[in-house]
Amino acid sequence: MVPTGAAAASFSEVAVANPAPGETTSETLTLPLARPARSSRANARSTPNLPAEMVDYVKYAVTDLPGQYVFGPGAPTNADNTPVDNPITNAGATLGRVLFYDRKLSKNNLVACASCHQQGRGFSDAERLSIGFTGGSTGRHSMGLTNARYYGRGRYFWDERAATLEAQVLQPIQDQVEMGMTLGELIPKLQATEYYPPLFQAAFGSSEVTAERIARALAQFVRAMVSYQSKYDSGFVNGQQNFQAVFTASELRGLQLFGPGQPGQGRSVRCDRCHGSNAFIAVALHNTGLDATVTDAGAGLGRFKTPSLRNIAVRQRFMHDGRFTSLEQVIEFYNSGVQDNPNLSQLLRNQDGTVTRLNLTAQEKADLLAFLQTLTDRNFLTDPRFSDPFQ
Numbered sequence: 001m002v003p004t005g006a007a008a009a010s011f012s013e014v015a016v017a018n019p020a021p022g023e024t025t026s027e028t029l030t031l032p033l034a035r036p037a038r039s040s041r042a043n044a045r046s047t048p049n050l051p052a053e054m055v056d057y058v059k060y061a062v063t064d065l066p067g068q069y070v071f072g073p074g075a076p077t078n079a080d081n082t083p084v085d086n087p088i089t090n091a092g093a094t095l096g097r098v099l100f101y102d103r104k105l106s107k108n109n110l111v112a113c114a115s116c117h118q119q120g121r122g123f124s125d126a127e128r129l130s131i132g133f134t135g136g137s138t139g140r141h142s143m144g145l146t147n148a149r150y151y152g153r154g155r156y157f158w159d160e161r162a163a164t165l166e167a168q169v170l171q172p173i174q175d176q177v178e179m180g181m182t183l184g185e186l187i188p189k190l191q192a193t194e195y196y197p198p199l200f201q202a203a204f205g206s207s208e209v210t211a212e213r214i215a216r217a218l219a220q221f222v223r224a225m226v227s228y229q230s231k232y233d234s235g236f237v238n239g240q241q242n243f244q245a246v247f248t249a250s251e252l253r254g255l256q257l258f259g260p261g262q263p264g265q266g267r268s269v270r271c272d273r274c275h276g277s278n279a280f281i282a283v284a285l286h287n288t289g290l291d292a293t294v295t296d297a298g299a300g301l302g303r304f305k306t307p308s309l310r311n312i313a314v315r316q317r318f319m320h321d322g323r324f325t326s327l328e329q330v331i332e333f334y335n336s337g338v339q340d341n342p343n344l345s346q347l348l349r350n351q352d353g354t355v356t357r358l359n360l361t362a363q364e365k366a367d368l369l370a371f372l373q374t375l376t377d378r379n380f381l382t383d384p385r386f387s388d389p390f391q
C-alpha cells in the first residue's frame with residue numbers, strides 16, 4: 001500500500017510492463033523513491049542504518065558479473081572506466097552509499113545526491129528539472145546512473161564537462177543551485193559527524209575526511225550500480241543468447257527491430273548503433289536532432305552523452321532537457337520527428353544526406369516498446385544495497 005498524507009511524497013507507483021520469465025502479465029510495482037517530502041530534518045534517521053555484516057559490493061559488481069557482461073560480442077568490459085587507483089571496495093562503496101543519501105552534503109541539510117537520482121527511477125528524477133536546496137531548478141534533466149561505469153570515454157554529465165566520475169560527483173555538491181556547499185565547508189562538517197570517521201577509517205585506513213576520499217567513495221558506489229537481472233538478462237545462458245525461451249513474440253520482434261537483428265527475421269532500424277553492448281550505452285557524443293536550431297550546445301554542436309537504456313521504462317522524463325514524458329513519445333520522435341540541422345549525427349541520416357525516417361507501423365512501435373520494457377531490472381530498483389540507509 002502506498003502511504004498517504006505527509007509520507008506520500010516518499011513513494012510512487014511505477015507501472016512496469018515487464019513480465020517475469022515465463023509470465024505474460026505485468027504488475028505494478030510500488031517503488032520507494034529516494035527523495036522524501038522536504039522537512040526541517042536532515043534525514044528520516046539521524047544515523048545510517050547499516051547491516052552488521054558489510055554488504056559485498058565487490059561480489060555483486062565485480063566478481064559475480066554474469067557472462068553477458070564478461071565475455072562475448074555484447075560484453076561491455078572494454079568500456080569499463082574504473083580507474084586502477086579507485087577500484088570498487090566493500091568499505092568504499094558502503095561509505096559512498098551513506099554519502100549519496102546524506103542530506104548533510106547540502107548547505108541546508110535538505111538535498112542529497114539521491115534527491116535527484118532516485119533508485120525507483122533507475123537513479124534518475126521524475127521531474128523534468130531537479131529541484132535544488134533552495135528550490136531552484138537545475139539546467140538539465142537528471143541523468144540516470146544505471147551502468148554509468150560502462151562508458152569508455154570516462155567523461156560525465158550530459159556535456160561531458162567532468163573528465164572522470166571522481167571529478168563529477170563533487171560538482172553538484174558545490175553547485176549553487178543544487179547543493180550549495182563548498183568543499184571547505186563540507187570537510188569539517190563531515191569530520192564532526194559521528195558516523196563518518198569510522199566509515200572513512202574502514203574505507204581508507206584513517207578517519208581523515210578529504211575531498212579526494214569523498215569523491216572516491218561516491219564514485220565506487222555509483223560504479224557498483226550495475227543492472228543485470230532484467231528479463232533481457234534472463235535470455236542469456238552462460239553468456240549465450242537464448243531469447244526465444246523467455247521473450248514473447250512481440251518482444252522478439254522488438255529485439256529484431258532494435259538491432260543488430262538476425263538475417264531473415266525482419267528488418268532492423270539499428271537503435272543499437274547508438275545504444276550498443278549489453279550495457280546499452282553509446283560510445284560517443286551525438287546530436288540527435290531534437291531541434292532544427294540548437295538552443296543548448298551541450299558538449300559543442302548540440303551533442304550530448306547518451307545514458308544507458310537499462311531501466312528506461314521506469315523513468316518519467318527523457319532527453320537532456322526532459323522534454324518527453326513517455327517512451328512512446330521518444331519512439332515517435334526517432335520515427336518521424338528528428339530535425340535536420342548542420343551537425344546532426346550521421347547515424348540519423350540516409351546515404352543521400354536526408355534525415356532518416358523509420359516509417360514504423362503501429363505494431364512495430366508496440367514491439368519496440370515491449371523490448372525496451374524487458375530492460376527493467378526489478379531487483380536492482382529495490383535492492384537494499386542501493387537503498388537509503390537513513391530510512
